[in-house]
Amino acid sequence: MLIINEHVEPKSSKLTRVLLLIAVACLLPGLAYARPGVAPVELVDALKLVFGAQHRFRANHANGLMLTGTFSPHPDAALVTRAVHFQSAPVPATVRFSNFGGNAHVPDADSGAAPYGMSVKFALPDGTETDLVMHSFNGFPSRTSAEFRDFLIAIGKSPAGGPRPSALESYAAAHERAKFFLDAEKRPPQSFASQPYFGVNTFKFIDAAGAVRFGRYRFVPVGAARYLDPKRAAVAPNDYLRVEIRERIRQGPVAMKLLLQLADQGDALDDPSIAWPEERRFVELGTLSISTIETDSAALERTLSFFPGDLPDGIEVQDPMLKDRDKAYAESIERRQR
Numbered sequence: 524m525l526i527i528n529e530h531v532e533p534k535s536s537k538l539t540r541v542l543l544l545i546a547v548a549c550l551l552p553g554l555a556y557a558r559p560g561v562a563p564v565e566l567v568d569a570l571k572l573v574f575g576a577q578h579r580f581r582a583n584h585a586n587g588l589m590l591t592g593t594f595s596p597h598p599d600a601a602l603v604t605r606a607v608h609f610q611s612a613p614v615p616a617t618v619r620f621s622n623f624g625g626n627a628h629v630p631d632a633d634s635g636a637a638p639y640g641m642s643v644k645f646a647l648p649d650g651t652e653t654d655l656v657m658h659s660f661n662g663f664p665s666r667t668s669a670e671f672r673d674f675l676i677a678i679g680k681s682p683a684g685g686p687r688p689s690a691l692e693s694y695a696a697a698h699e700r701a702k703f704f705l706d707a708e709k710r711p712p713q714s715f716a717s718q719p720y721f722g723v724n725t726f727k728f729i730d731a732a733g734a735v736r737f738g739r740y741r742f743v744p745v746g747a748a749r750y751l752d753p754k755r756a757a758v759a760p761n762d763y764l765r766v767e768i769r770e771r772i773r774q775g776p777v778a779m780k781l782l783l784q785l786a787d788q789g790d791a792l793d794d795p796s797i798a799w800p801e802e803r804r805f806v807e808l809g810t811l812s813i814s815t816i817e818t819d820s821a822a823l824e825r826t827l828s829f830f831p832g833d834l835p836d837g838i839e840v841q842d843p844m845l846k847d848r849d850k851a852y853a854e855s856i857e858r859r860q861r
């Protein structure tokens with residue numbers, strides 16, 4: 524700081540200091556969310572370490588099925604966001620249900636098939652698209668992308684019958700949320716459409732008046748969630764979920780509701796490993812009606828990807844993990860098409 528005469532600070536210097544302090548104060552909230560990213564190749568390589576170096580399939584959720592339908596917004600959706608697909612007009616949607624993991628042949632009822640995945644691509648009126656990527660577990664094993672990479676590496680270095688404690692056991696002992704994720708019951712559903720799916724990352728929603736809210740997506744079945752009991756799961760055919768959803772759609776469209784769980788004071792906006800309390804307010808955003816199995820599902824599996832960070836006006840990324848996820852998805856599809 525410039526000092527002159529009797530340590531009297533000139534007005535211009537005082538103004539500079541005040542402006543600097545204001546700038547720092549404005550930046551601090553953003554710095555709370557600033558975390559070092561992870562190179563997309565690291566995440567994809569870690570997944571390949573766990574599931575093998577196959578190249579024809581997705582690095583994760585490799586075993587999937589493509590469907591199509593229509594999303595119709597609920598009137599309450601426009602009260603939360605000005606995003607175009609949450610206004611009054613229905614929009615076309617492409618849906619992908621999938622099993623967890625990079626093994627494209629994992630049986631549907633196998634413990635390694637959970638958490639199951641649901642991705643939705645909305646076709647917007649201006650020709651652009653926006654996507655949701657969700658899974659059937661309310662939470663995530665890791666707080667950041669770097670932790671998720673380390674979690675995957677620990678799994679990949681823990682073969683069955685290997686030394687104890689395994690790398691995964693040691694990792695879980697030091698990471699409470701990862702241990703919770705590993706220990707939690709994940710039952711196979713009666714249908715891909717008979718269980719909820721959770722968008723574990725937080726988004727920022729802006730309405731027509733500029734008001735801001737933060738929330739997490741959730742797709743839920745119409746009616747109660749339904750799962751297989753252990754005896755039925757033990758004898759379920761390897762592809763029972765695909766057989767079941769095809770039969771259901773032959774009988775008529777399958778409906779699921781899209782909800783938004785709104786954050787309350789103190790809820791973690793940048794930590795997907797922490798599920799918010801169920802007493803938080805929910806807003807119904809609309810209904811997804813799934814009406815058709817894609818006849819070229821296998822071809823679409825090789826070419827179609829979902830990027831949850833591609834967003835229309837009225838929705839913004841809040842959780843920094845989303846940016847790393849998008850880059851990893853791009854890396855995975857580039858390898859498939861190479």
